[in-house]
Amino acid sequence: MWNNLASVVERFVKKGDSLHLNGKIRTRSYESSRGEKKYITEILATTMQMLTPKSGESFRETALVPEYHETDNPYVPQEGDLPF
Numbered sequence: 548m549w550n551n552l553a554s555v556v557e558r559f560v561k562k563g564d565s566l567h568l569n570g571k572i573r574t575r576s577y578e579s580s581r582g583e584k585k586y587i588t589e590i591l592a593t594t595m596q597m598l599t600p601k602s603g604e605s606f607r608e609t610a611l612v613p614e615y616h617e618t619d620n621p622y623v624p625q626e627g628d629l630p631f
Contacts, residue, residue, distance in 0.1 A: 552595055565598035 560566065570592040579585050 552592055555595070559597065563599075567596040567598055568592040569594040 572590055574588045576584055576586045
């Protein structure tokens with residue numbers, strides 16, 4: 548998840564929370580500084596909906612929250628980008 552969507556996840560999502568993500572899954576490889584071939588699978592999310600209700604809310608109230616769409620300057624990783 549990139550840019551604004553990553554900021555939302557960092558602030559509001561905790562381990563164990565349920566999310567609905569739309570986007571792409573990409574698998575690629577690169578060579579580490581030690582010369583080892585590394586493989587990575589990335590989830591490139593474009594939209595996200597939080598499904599876990601906040602404390603004190605019912606599931607129905609949470610379901611009425613609109614989806615977050617990352618349309619403001621989405622980052623599209625280029626070939627050769629490293630995940631760190």
